[in-house]
Amino acid sequence: MNATRFGHVALIGPPNAGKSTLLNALLGQKLAIVSPKPQTTRNRLAGILNVEDAQIVLLDTPGVHIPRGSRLNSRLVEAAWHALAEAQAIVIVLDAIFYSKKPDMLENDIKLLSRPVERSGLPVIIALNKTDAMPDMPSLLPVMARLGEAWPGAAIVPVSALKKKGLDELTKVMVSHLPEGAAYYPEDQLSTAPMRFLASEIIREKLFLQLSQELPYNTAVAIEHWQETAKGARISAVIYVSRDRHKGMVIGKGGAVLKEVGTKARHDIMELTGAPVHLELFVKVREDWTEDEFFLNELGEEHGS
Ligand SMILES: Nc1nc2c(ncn2[C@@H]2O[C@H](COP(=O)(O)OP(=O)(O)OP(=O)(O)O)[C@@H](O)[C@H]2O)c(=O)[nH]1
Ligand SMILES: [Mg+2]
Known part of the structure; x- marks a missing residue:
């Protein structure tokens, strides 16, 4: 290069x-x-x-x-x-x-x-x-x-x-418009974002695509555990909702919505990591998280920025 x-x-x-x-x-x-x-x-x-x-x-x-x-x-x-x-x-x-x-x-x-x-x-x-x-x-x-x-x-x-x-x-x-200078990142590096952040984003995308109206705006995703094993990554993630009544909507009848989100997200995370993925999703209520400075800071830290 x-x-x-x-x-x-x-x-x-x-x-x-x-x-x-x-x-x-x-x-x-x-x-x-x-x-x-x-x-x-x-x-x-x-x-x-x-x-x-x-x-x-x-x-x-x-x-x-x-x-x-x-x-x-x-x-x-x-x-x-x-x-x-x-x-x-x-x-x-x-x-x-x-x-x-x-x-x-x-x-x-x-x-x-x-x-x-x-x-x-x-x-x-x-x-x-x-x-x-x-x-x-x-x-x-x-x-x-x-x-x-x-x-x-x-x-x-x-x-x-x-x-x-x-x-x-x-x-x-x-x-x-760029100044003169040598490349800073290795040629095979796609992003500066950590894999954990990218995986949480993939889950959030599936929620945006799967849920209707205001619901996606009241969801946030955090990766809780990420363990690399010989059989690939074992990931558990929490989907936060801001109201108790949203929890059931994210889970869906008989767990159908959450299952769909999980299947689609797992597929994309596998593509990203190039290895098998076991993904577990949990839904938790965190009242009014969209107003919670502390929680918003935590979400920002996940990204490392
Ligand atoms: N027809 C058409 N649709 C596009 C094009 N680029 C983006 N879209 C669609 O526009 C919508 C929004 O695209 P995004 O890339 O999420 O837009 P964004 O500016 O990142 O949106 P925010 O992150 O919400 O600010 C999606 O449905 C895209 O498929 C384009 O060149 N042509
Ligand atoms: Mg965008």
Whole structure:
């Protein structure tokens, strides 16, 4: 590997814009969890991308919004802005199809992003995502024109994280903003996140996909034990819910929901570790954990950040 440039690039944007999908697409491998629900990502997650002439540490972040309600919500937005302090460039990820339907929201999001982005002093790249779902490219033009006004000089790259379009162009622009320097991480390292964190995220993804309405937002996952044996990993994890009545919903009739979550999570964890996995899931009530500073700190520590 002959990287001559090295640096961190933060993927920032509103919830559901496709930041995590874009991270995975750029890495060519699934690292971050993805769901159709907004506010899936809760921590900053670093993915290491090696290209011919550079090593880029891509920072996936929670979606930025005006936090209402829980402390958890404020923490999500804080974690996203904090990533800017680590980065040498910003990729603002935006959902093109959303703005073509709701032009007012473009103004809202520009307003929300512009001050923190400007304060960071970092070069800006705009990834206009989900172009595969646009009926035609000309309808992108007014959105692009407005973004060009809001961030003069920023490269605007139409992409589709889902269909892996525009990624080479985006990578090229990111590399052009990185300082000179040698690769910091070994070429085979995909992330700085511990395996325990990635496994807990996989379980959380299955909960996001399996549970409806507000329920996923009231669940958290912590790995309790992880024992490596000759037959693979024995993992036990706790799913925390914030209300007693949620417990039964996560378990499901005859344990059906929990079983489905466990089976799917086990499959993905096996893929990640490349070894057999025995996974046990428990559901515990921790009243109002989304407001509990101590618990939120503990969840952050699991990630090591
Ligand atoms: N059609 C289309 N859908 C996409 C694309 N990228 C992401 N999506 C979908 O958009 C939804 C949200 O994707 P995520 O990657 O979880 O979005 P995010 O920005 O990380 O969301 P948060 O973590 O909640 O802030 C999922 O249903 C994705 O499949 C794309 O390029 N095209
Ligand atoms: Mg995400």
